[in-house]
Amino acid sequence: MAQQWLFHGLVGLGKFFVHPIFYYSIFLCLVMGYLRVKRERQDFHIRTYDGYQELRFLLPGGLFIGLVLSLLILGAGLVIPFAALLASAAITVLLSLTLKVRLLSPAYVIGGTFFLLTFLEGRDISIPFFQGALDELDQAIYPSVAILLGLLLITEGLLISRNGYVRTSPALMRSKRGLTVGAHISKRLWLVPAFILVPGGHLPAPAEWWPVFTLGEMHVTPLMVPFLIGFSQRVHGQLPKESIQLNGRRVLWLGLLITACAIIGHWYPIASIAAVSAALIGREVLHYYQKLSEDRLPFYFSRRQHGVMILGIIPKSPAYKMALQIGEIITKVNGVYIRDEKELYEALQKNAAHCKLEVLDTNGQIRFVQRALFEGEHHELGVLLIQDPRRWDVEAG
Known part of the structure; x- marks a missing residue:
């Protein structure tokens, strides 16, 4: 059995490098780098970092966290329907077209995936390329997707706290009084590779109790899936590190709360719906709360009388x-x-x-x-x- 799992694990790992999101994320980083350099040259007639700076943050930050996330998912036997992976990839691409990278938070991507699956289950709707995966859905609510959302929100909070404030981009803006003041902008894309168990294949469960968060006996296949997490924040009322780390801690606590609520959804499905709804609303509230808090502060980067x-x-x-x-x-x-x-x-x-x-x-x-x-x-x-x-x-x- 161990040889089977090792073999299928290596196959699942190899599929990571043919996943469209892996290459699409590289393209998005290059676009973000180009737009940042263009803005910095407009403000200062010089760029701070080259156009590949965003690309350098893409994978390193998420590798270790992705490993820990994989261990949690495999250890808990968290099985995600293949339709959810397809839907999350499609939603990721659609939201990225707005170039508002904050919308690539797991709250919006996985949250949208959860409600999309809930809506499509049992309905006679034909969707090209997705129909086969949709036909395999066998329940209206998937608590495992809600738990995955919570874990990815925790991941987002950790990445923001550890990485979001590093090498932010300086910018100029006008205050409400028409004065020129300074700000710092952090825009990040993180690729978090994690092993996900999907139904199907010929792998037997390694123990009688496994998988935990699914109903009935089933065979599973491990796949290495790249989750793209986006973050954006502008800071002008304090130093970037202080503001961004505070925001990251808030997202982390939100993720812990959502994960706890989502686990309860294994026994009471309504809790899964509540958890995903709270994640969507909570992440949006945190975004606007941070903006309002920043706007209440005096401008930190402003002209001084001395120096x-x-x-x-x-x-x-x-x-x-x-x-x-x-x-x-x-x-x-x-x-x-x-x-x-x-x-x-x-x-x-x-x-x-x-x-x-x-x-x-x-x-x-x-x-x-x-x-x-x-x-x-x-x-x-x-x-x-x-x-x-x-x-x-x-x-x-």
Whole structure:
């Protein structure tokens, strides 16, 4: 039996690399990178990261979590109908066409899948390419799909907390008073590969009690399925790490609540419907609550009377090598107090070979940094500042 499971597991793993979502997610990352670079050039006349930056986040962040998720699914014997996998892939593609990556949250994708299966079960509706999978549906409510939604919501919360704040993109926007202020935008796509058990095949259950969350005896087949999770957040009232990690913790707690409710649905199917409904409503409430909370805060990245605030750091630039941080304020350059961008670069030119800065960090502490400047390095130190709105168009986000 162990040899059977090993063989079918390797076959299921191989099917991951022919799954359309795997290649479609790569295409989406390249589109997102292109649009980000275009916006950054419009705001600053330079990009922060290259167009492949989104692609670098696609798979690494989700590999370990996908492994843990697979162990949970296999250990619990969570069997997902093949129709659900087809429907979730189709919904993923449809929602991605809006280019609003936040809609690729499991709450919307798996939630939409759950209600679609509930609607189609037992109805005489012919759908090309899906009909065979739909004919295999044998019940109106699938608690296993609701449990999968909860587990993927937990996954989303963990990814946001651990990865969502890394290398955010600086942007310019206008305040309600017409002033130019700074913001940071995080847009992520994470591919989470996980083993899913689907009905069919010739694999016997490894134990009498297995699978747990299904009715009756059935043979199953393990498939490695790529789940595409999207996230988007704009931060302008505080540092990106603080705001995004807080949002991630909220999503994590929502996922834990939905998972607990969905497990109860194994015995009381109405709880599965309640869990999926709560996931859809809860995820939307969290999104708008975060926006409202952000709008109530004063703008963090704004012009200061003394010094200039760092909105972004260009990789491999002198500022990057001097370990300057987003949100810090440069108050003095080469012994000269500065108040704006023009004075910053005038002070830099006083000593073309060496740069000494006095910086007010995000904790309000003064620190001094200095470094030799070499020929060929970024002539403007490599910091992105809040620019004069008359210089070029402003992206409102």
